[in-house]
Amino acid sequence: MNLGELPMIIFTVFAQMSVGAFITLGVIQTVGSLRHKSATIDRIADPALYAIGPTLVLGLIASMFHMNDVFNVLNVFRGWESSWLSREIIFGMLFAGFGFLFAVMQWFKWGTPLLRRIVAGITALVGIGLVYVMSMIYYSLPTVPAWATWYTPVSFALTTILLGSLAVGMAFVTTTMFRRHLLERDGKFFGAKVAPEKADHVQVNELMASSLRWIAVAVIASGGALLVLIPMYLTELAGAGDVGVLSMVPYTGTTMFLRLALIAAGAGLLAIFIYAFAKARTNPRPLAIVVTLAFVLVLVGEMLGRAQFYESMIRIGM
Amino acid sequence: MLGFHFDASVCNGCKACNMACKDKHDLPVGINWRRVVEYTGGSWSMSGNVATPSVFSYYTSIACNHCENPVCVQVCPTTAMTQREDGTVYVDDDKCVGCRYCEWACPYSAPQFNADTGHMTKCDLCADYRDAGQDPACVSACPARALDWGPIEELRAKYGSDNAFEPLPDPSITLPNLTVTPHRDAQPSGLGTGHIANPKEI
Ligand code: SF4
Ligand code: SF4
Ligand code: SF4
Numbered sequence: 001m002n003l004g005e006l007p008m009i010i011f012t013v014f015a016q017m018s019v020g021a022f023i024t025l026g027v028i029q030t031v032g033s034l035r036h037k038s039a040t041i042d043r044i045a046d047p048a049l050y051a052i053g054p055t056l057v058l059g060l061i062a063s064m065f066h067m068n069d070v071f072n073v074l075n076v077f078r079g080w081e082s083s084w085l086s087r088e089i090i091f092g093m094l095f096a097g098f099g100f101l102f103a104v105m106q107w108f109k110w111g112t113p114l115l116r117r118i119v120a121g122i123t124a125l126v127g128i129g130l131v132y133v134m135s136m137i138y139y140s141l142p143t144v145p146a147w148a149t150w151y152t153p154v155s156f157a158l159t160t161i162l163l164g165s166l167a168v169g170m171a172f173v174t175t176t177m178f179r180r181h182l183l184e185r186d187g188k189f190f191g192a193k194v195a196p197e198k199a200d201h202v203q204v205n206e207l208m209a210s211s212l213r214w215i216a217v218a219v220i221a222s223g224g225a226l227l228v229l230i231p232m233y234l235t236e237l238a239g240a241g242d243v244g245v246l247s248m249v250p251y252t253g254t255t256m257f258l259r260l261a262l263i264a265a266g267a268g269l270l271a272i273f274i275y276a277f278a279k280a281r282t283n284p285r286p287l288a289i290v291v292t293l294a295f296v297l298v299l300v301g302e303m304l305g306r307a308q309f310y311e312s313m314i315r316i317g318m
Numbered sequence: 319m320l321g322f323h324f325d326a327s328v329c330n331g332c333k334a335c336n337m338a339c340k341d342k343h344d345l346p347v348g349i350n351w352r353r354v355v356e357y358t359g360g361s362w363s364m365s366g367n368v369a370t371p372s373v374f375s376y377y378t379s380i381a382c383n384h385c386e387n388p389v390c391v392q393v394c395p396t397t398a399m400t401q402r403e404d405g406t407v408y409v410d411d412d413k414c415v416g417c418r419y420c421e422w423a424c425p426y427s428a429p430q431f432n433a434d435t436g437h438m439t440k441c442d443l444c445a446d447y448r449d450a451g452q453d454p455a456c457v458s459a460c461p462a463r464a465l466d467w468g469p470i471e472e473l474r475a476k477y478g479s480d481n482a483f484e485p486l487p488d489p490s491i492t493l494p495n496l497t498v499t500p501h502r503d504a505q506p507s508g509l510g511t512g513h514i515a516n517p518k519e520i
Contacts, residue, residue, distance in 0.1 A: 068416025068436035075396035075413045085395040085419050142491050143389070143425045242510050317425025317487030318355055318380070318520060 005310040007065035012134060013163065013299075013306050014059030015092060016156060018052050019127035020164015021171075022099060024218075025049055026124050028168070028211050029117075038113060040203045042106070044211075048171035049103055055167070056096055063092075084137040091130040098123035131160050138309075145240045146247035146312035151233040155309070158229075159302050161222040163295075166266075169215040170295040172208050173288035212291065216270040223267035223298070227260060243316050250311035255304055262301030266294040319386065319405035320443060321470035321495025322457075323477050324379050326504060329464040331356060331377040338459030339381070342444065349430045351441040352381040352456045353520040357485045357505070359512020374503035374512065378485065379465060380520075381456065382407060382428035382441040383494030390420035390429055398438070399429070405470075405495060408442035411435075425487040426494070427520060443467065470495040482507040485514050 025045050032041045067073050079086040102119045105111055111119075135156040138147035234251055237244040273290045331354055339345070339352040360373030384406045391399045391407060398413035399420050409429070416436040420429040429440045444454035452458070457465045466473065474497055481489050481498045484505040489496075498504075505511045514520070 066417060068418075068431075068433075069414065072396065072398075072413055072415045075398065076415060076417075077395075078397040078413070079395040082392045083395045083419070085393065085417060089395065137419075141393070141423055143423055143487070313422065315422065315425060315427075317491075318427055318485045318514060 005307065007062045008310060009303055009306045011059045011063035011066070012156075013159065013303055014055050014062070015095075015134070016131055016160040017163035017167050017299075018056040018059065018099070019095065019131050020160035020162070021048065021052050021055070021167045022120075022127055022164070023124050023160075024165045024168040024215070026120055028207075029120070032207055032211070036203055036207055040207060044172060044175065044204055044208055046106060047175040048168050049106060051167070051171050052099060053103060056099065060092060060096065084133060084140055087133045088130070088137055091126060091133045095123065095126045095130045098126055131156055143315050143317060144247075144313055145244050145316065146237060146314060147309075149233065149236065151229065151236075152309075154229060155226070155233075155305070158222045158226050159305075161218055162226070162263075162298055163302055165215040165218045166291075166295040166298055169212055169219075169291045172212060173291045176205075176208060177285070177288050212287070213274055216274045219270050219294070219298070220267045223263045226263060230260070243314050247312040247314045250308040255308060259301050259304045259308070262297045262304070266298035266301065269294045269297070319384070319470045319495050320467065321384060321405070321473055321497070322381065323466040323468075323473045323497045323499070325462075325464040325466075325477075325499040326376055326378060326483070326501035327499050328462045329354075329377045329379060329460075329501075330462055332461065334459045334461055335379050335456035335465060338455040339441070342447075342455035345439075346432065346434065349432060349439060350520070351428070351430065351439070352379060353427075354379045354516075355485055355520050356515040357512050358515045359505070374501075374505070375515070376501035376503055378483070378498070379456075379460075380426055380428075380486070382424075382443075383426060383492065383496040384443060386493035386495060387491070389423040389492050393419045393423045395419065402445075406443045406445065407440070408445065409438050409440055411437055414438050425491055470497070473497050484509060484512060 025048055029038075029041055029045060064070065064073070067076075076089050077086055080090060098119065102116065102123050105116050105119060110116075132153065135153035138144070139149070139152045141147055230251075234248055237248050237251075240247075269290055273287065273294075333354045335352050336350055336354055340350065343351065345351065355378045356375060357378065358373070358375035360371065362369045362371040364370075384401075386405070388399070388401055388407050391401050395417060396413045396415055398410045398415075399407060400410050401407050414437040416431065416438060418431055418438065420438055421427075421431060429438045431437075432439050444452075444456075447454055454467055457467050466477075477497045477499055479497055480500060481494060481496050483498055483500050484507055486498070486507055488507050
């Protein structure tokens with residue numbers, strides 16, 4: 001792995017994970033509101049929401065290491081009229097800004113639920129825009145055949161779904177474990193009421209179980225899609241002349257095997273879990289372990305995949 | 319629009335242009351705004367017991383082509399990569415963040431990164447020499463008179479407008495302000511009939 005690209009690997013993967021997690025939470029809020037009270041949903045969704053912030057900030061900090069002269073960094077907005085890199089930074093800032101605003105509104109319960117939902121909707125749209133703009137940075141380079149293909153936006157979108165939904169799943173099981181731990185105490189964490197009320201304990205667990213089931217479906221579907229699309233992409237590269245064939249080198253050997261194995265293992269674990277554990281009343285401990293393990297496996301797999309992506313940068317010409 | 323002409327039929331690969339540029343701009347080790355690329359290849363044919371080789375090897379001196387479609391300028395997030403009125407493209411040191419995006423975009427490897435300053439650097443067609451009425455350093459240095467520069471229309475009128483020869487990329491990508499008088503063995507761009515023999519020098 002080329003360490004020089006590590007900032008970009010961390011930035012792109014973590015930013016996509018944040019967008020995906022935000023969207024996953026939005027879907028859970030919207031679909032969940034058909035059957036549950038909004039207070040019940042907030043109780044499981046809010047802790048996950050607050051976990052997105054640090055993830056994104058970590059990604060943005062990492063991206064700074066990619067700038068070799070931080071003193072000139074404020075210039076990066078100037079090129080927005082033609083440069084996708086400028087646009088990426090603008091969208092990254094906007095997503096972080098709206099996300100932060102929404103998180104604060106949610107924490108203090110500012111505004112009406114409708115207003116909060118509108119802010120969340122805008123954030124989600126900006127997030128989708130961010131993933132699109134990110135992929136255009138690479139897609140729009142006519143000089144790099146390995147990047148100027150449909151695979152770039154498609155794989156970025158799949159990373160977003162895969163890691164975003166898994167991250168939410170992991171946040172859910174972690175908070176469940178944490179809550180059980182707090183249940184016997186006063187049920188408060190930094191002043192916020194996080195422990196379930198006795199009354200909606202069952203609903204929270206039910207919502208959690210059905211959310212996890214759908215997350216598993218999303219992970220298996222997008223992981224499966226990736227396993228089909230990667231070979232398709234490589235076949236295309238193989239037909240793209242000398243430069244295309246050279247660009248394929250990072251997609252061979254142990255890394256490639258490892259990456260496919262990690263995704264398959266992560267998605268596979270979740271498939272087993274759907275059948276075995278995701279019932280509202282089962283002991284959450286094995287569930288927490290499985291979901292966390294799946295998240296770690298897929299995260300490592302996707303980081304490897306992004307490393308391969310950067311290494312496949314072979315420019316035409318000289 | 320200013321540009322370069324390169325005559326591959328007289329270049330003998332001496333690299334005087336490369337050295338003159340390095341000297342003029344005090345370029346550190348590893349940064350070469352003008353480079354001389356050796357392209358080589360070939361095979362042989364058998365007739366009876368006689369093998370007849372048909373091999374080729376020729377040089378291309380290349381710097382920045384101050385392109386009509388400068389992809390380096392388009393991708394730059396800071397507008398540090400700037401095109402002047404006369405068409406020449408240079409890096410504004412006060413703006414560059416060293417993101418290296420221009421390096422990914424240019425198919426001629428013209429933008430080259432200086433790790434010490436954290437900025438991109440590249441050929442500016444010797445702006446100060448031109449202001450003083452002098453020719454660019456590389457052009458004056460060539461003992462074979464293989465390089466020329468000037469308004470691209472004049473260069474094209476004088477030398478023709480060909481520039482699609484290996485190892486140069488397809489000119490439709492950046493529309494380089496470059497004209498090339500081909501070597502007699504010149505291979506058309508994109509065929510990949512040979513390979514670059516001195517990748518470490520470019
Ligand atoms: S040769 Fe490269 S650096 Fe020079 S103007 Fe063209 S695209 Fe830009
Ligand atoms: S390295 Fe400098 S000149 Fe090149 S794209 Fe980045 S900011 Fe622009
Ligand atoms: S014009 Fe000047 S800067 Fe450009 S390659 Fe020649 S000597 Fe170097």
